[in-house]
Amino acid sequence: MKPYLKSIEYIRGVSMLGVVAIHIGSQYLLNPTPNVHLVALFEVVSRFSVPIFFFVSAFGLFYRMDINAPFEYGKFLRRRFKAVLIPYLLWSTFYFVHDNWFHGYELVPDFDYGAEILCFGLAKYHLYFMVILIWFYLLMPLWIFLVRRMTPAKLLLLLTAQVAFDWWSSYSPEVWQLMNSLPEGSWLQLAVKWRLNWFVGHYAFIFVLGGVLALHSEKFFAWLSAHKKIVNATFFVALTTLLGYYYVLIYVRGYSPLEAVNTAHQLSPAGIFYTVAASIFLFALFQFGKLNSPTQKLLSLLGKNSYFVYLAHPLAITYLSLGLGKLGLVMTAINALVFYVATVGLTLLASLSLTLLSFGGERK
Numbered sequence: 001m002k003p004y005l006k007s008i009e010y011i012r013g014v015s016m017l018g019v020v021a022i023h024i025g026s027q028y029l030l031n032p033t034p035n036v037h038l039v040a041l042f043e044v045v046s047r048f049s050v051p052i053f054f055f056v057s058a059f060g061l062f063y064r065m066d067i068n069a070p071f072e073y074g075k076f077l078r079r080r081f082k083a084v085l086i087p088y089l090l091w092s093t094f095y096f097v098h099d100n101w102f103h104g105y106e107l108v109p110d111f112d113y114g115a116e117i118l119c120f121g122l123a124k125y126h127l128y129f130m131v132i133l134i135w136f137y138l139l140m141p142l143w144i145f146l147v148r149r150m151t152p153a154k155l156l157l158l159l160t161a162q163v164a165f166d167w168w169s170s171y172s173p174e175v176w177q178l179m180n181s182l183p184e185g186s187w188l189q190l191a192v193k194w195r196l197n198w199f200v201g202h203y204a205f206i207f208v209l210g211g212v213l214a215l216h217s218e219k220f221f222a223w224l225s226a227h228k229k230i231v232n233a234t235f236f237v238a239l240t241t242l243l244g245y246y247y248v249l250i251y252v253r254g255y256s257p258l259e260a261v262n263t264a265h266q267l268s269p270a271g272i273f274y275t276v277a278a279s280i281f282l283f284a285l286f287q288f289g290k291l292n293s294p295t296q297k298l299l300s301l302l303g304k305n306s307y308f309v310y311l312a313h314p315l316a317i318t319y320l321s322l323g324l325g326k327l328g329l330v331m332t333a334i335n336a337l338v339f340y341v342a343t344v345g346l347t348l349l350a351s352l353s354l355t356l357l358s359f360g361g362e363r364k
Contacts, residue, residue: 002063002217006300007286008056013302014282015056018049020313020344023126027321028336029258035333036250036257042336043261044246045239048278050129051206051266055279057133058210061140062147063217071144080137088130091311092123099124102318120194124314128197135200136207147211155205155212159272162205166267169195169202202267206275224284231284238277242270301348308351309344316343 025042028034096117100107109117121128136143150158169175175192182189196202213220224231242264249260265271291299302309320342329335 005060005063005287006296007283008060009303010286010296010299011052011056011279011282011303012306013299013304015049015052016302016306016310017344018046019126019310021046021340022049023314023317024336024340024343025261027317027339028331028333029261031331031336034257036247038333038336039257039261040243040246042340043257044243044264047242047264047266047271048275051203051275052279052282053129054133054136054203054207055210055275057136058143058207059214062211062214065144067144067148067215071141073141076140077137081134084130084133084137087311088121088127088134089118092118092121092127095124095127095314098315099318116190120190120197122194122197126310126314128194129310131198132200132203135198139200143208143211146208147215150208150212155209158205158208159276163269163272166202166272167269169199170265170267196267205272206279209276210279221287224280225288228284228288231281235277235281238270238274242268242274245270305348305351305355308354309347312347312350313343316346320346 021042025039025046028042029039096109097107099105117123119131121131175195179189179192182192191198200207245268246260246264249255249263250257255263266275286299320339324331324335324339331339
């Protein structure tokens with residue numbers, strides 16, 4: 001049996017922090033004059049957070065898998081859907097009812113609208129990730145087929161295709177023309193409109209890369225150990241490139257901070273490069289870096305509670321925003337940083353409390 005990898009747990013924790021940062025950044029961007037450098041920290045530096053979850057999900061799946069054994073598709077789906085589909089349906093229902101109650105809307109949607117919400121992860125802004133993950137699980141035989149046959153040359157070809165497709169999907173006006181040409185309100189039109197919320201093709205490369213590296217984990221870890229300087233330098237170049245793109249958009253092209261972060265995102269060529277570099281860098285850091293005991297405990301705490309914090313943090317954002325408004329405070333840079341710490345702290349505390357209550361119930 002292969003040894004347990006703490007690095008995957010640590011990466012989940014760091015990625016969760018990044019996801020929360022992106023959503024706090026969205027709140028901070030409501031400030032008409034935000035600090036562009038803090039926006040960069042919240043919205044650009046953290047851009048690896050969503051795709052790296054797909055990377056570590058694939059790594060974890062293929063790391064434990066006997067690639068040559070028959071794949072038990074039904075058993076696989078039952079286990080994964082229990083961990084993802086059921087929580088997705090429960091949290092989607094919760095957020096839909098809560099938000100409609102909070103804003104005074106109808107609590108029960110009509111069938112078509114309800115189906116659209118569930119199919120495309122629209123009950124809350126962060127739940128689309130789970131829809132994409134479900135699609136990755138449904139297509140697992142395809143990923144096994146690809147990972148088994150992947151070579152460095154094919155990986156490079158897949159990366160090239162990924163960059164080209166994501167550019168087309170994110171920036172080409174032809175996508176909007178296609179959407180507008182389809183029957184109004186049809187499921188085909190909705191599929192194109194919400195393509196970023198479900199179509200796994202936007203993240204296929206990073207998922208396959210995670211599977212390939214897991215399949216050859218011994219060689220991968222040996223390479224990481226021997227090439228730490230290259231890994232660190234590549235990450236620095238990738239981060240600098242994405243940040244440079246963001247600052248060019250603001251200072252050269254005159255974009256607003258909101259327009260800039262909606263352009264310099266994880267599906268841009270610089271964003272894809274940054275995601276890959278960050279995935280490798282964090283693996284190297286957590287697998288071979290010299291982390292002291294308090295840091296390891298903190299990372300483990302964040303990793304073990306990352307799922308709940310990811311699911312619940314929009315609820316904390318809602319009520320902290322309400323409190324901020326009642327106090328007459330605006331989202332300044334300092335308040336945004338305090339808001340971020342409070343969001344992570346409250347949801348982490350809630351996760352730990354629920355865990356203690358659960359264990360207490362078992363003991364009784």
